[in-house]
Amino acid sequence: MSAEIIPWLVVAAGVVVGVPVARWLRWVTYRKPDEEDLPIPGSRWWVVPALAVSWGVLAWRILLTDAALPGGADPGADSDHAWVVRTIVMVTAMVIALSCICLAAMDFDVHRLPDRLMWPSMGTLLLGLAIAGVVASEWGAIARVVLAGLTCGAAYLALALLSLARGSLAVGLGDVKLAALLGMGLGWFGWQTVLVGMYAGFLVGGLYAVYLLVTRKVGRSGELAYGPPMMVGALIGVLVGPGALTALF
Numbered sequence: 001m002s003a004e005i006i007p008w009l010v011v012a013a014g015v016v017v018g019v020p021v022a023r024w025l026r027w028v029t030y031r032k033p034d035e036e037d038l039p040i041p042g043s044r045w046w047v048v049p050a051l052a053v054s055w056g057v058l059a060w061r062i063l064l065t066d067a068a069l070p071g072g073a074d075p076g077a078d079s080d081h082a083w084v085v086r087t088i089v090m091v092t093a094m095v096i097a098l099s100c101i102c103l104a105a106m107d108f109d110v111h112r113l114p115d116r117l118m119w120p121s122m123g124t125l126l127l128g129l130a131i132a133g134v135v136a137s138e139w140g141a142i143a144r145v146v147l148a149g150l151t152c153g154a155a156y157l158a159l160a161l162l163s164l165a166r167g168s169l170a171v172g173l174g175d176v177k178l179a180a181l182l183g184m185g186l187g188w189f190g191w192q193t194v195l196v197g198m199y200a201g202f203l204v205g206g207l208y209a210v211y212l213l214v215t216r217k218v219g220r221s222g223e224l225a226y227g228p229p230m231m232v233g234a235l236i237g238v239l240v241g242p243g244a245l246t247a248l249f
Helices: 005-027 046-066 082-110 115-136 140-166 175-185 191-214 227-239 244-248
Strands: none
Touching: 005 046, 005 082, 046 082, 046 227, 082 115, 082 175, 082 227, 115 140, 115 175, 140 175, 140 191, 175 191, 175 227, 191 227
16 A cells, blocks of 8 residues: 555544544533533534544654655654654554544633643653654654653743733633643654744634634633644644754745
C-alpha cells in the first residue's frame, strides 16, 4: 500500500469515529450542578468533519512531509526506526486530537475544560512522545517536550493571574492546562513550532472574538470559549516546519 493513501484512510476513520463521538457528547455528563439549567447543545455535527480533517492533516504532516520541510526534519527522521517513530507520534497525536475535539465541544457548551479529560490527555501525550523519543534515541526532543509544556503553561498562568487581577476570567486555569498540553505536542517538532503554534492561537482567538462581537453573539463583557482557537493555532503550528522561520529570514 502506498504511503500517500494513509492520510485519506485516516480521514475516513475520522468520519467513522466522529459520528459516535458526536452522539456521545450529547449524553456524557460533564456539567456541574450550576450548569444544568443551560440550554442543551444541538447535534454537534461539526465534530465529524473537524475530527476527520484534523486526523488527516496530522497524518499527512507526520508521515509524508518530513523530508521536504524547510529548515530541518522532525526528531527521529534519521533513525533506523524512523517509520516506527512516526507511527507512534501519529497515533499519539490522533488520540490527543480526539480529546481536543471533545474538550472543544465542552468548552463551547460551558466555557470550561474538564480535568477528567485534560489530565489523562496530558499523560497520554507525554507517554507517547517519550516512547517515540526513546525509540529514536532523541533525548533532547523528550526534554524539549517537557520544557515546552512547562513554558507554555507558565506563560498562560501569568496571563490568568493578570486577568484575575483585573477582575476578569478571560483566561482560566483550564486554558493554562490546555496551553501546557499543546505546548508539549508542539515541543516535539521544535521551539519554532511552539512559537508559531502559540502565536497562531492568539491570532485565531482574536479573530474569533471579533467575529462574536460583530455578529453580536456576545457583548464586550461576555465570555467566549478560548480553548478551540488555541487548538486551531496549535494545528497551524504543526503544519509549519521545525525551522521554517529560520529558512524564511
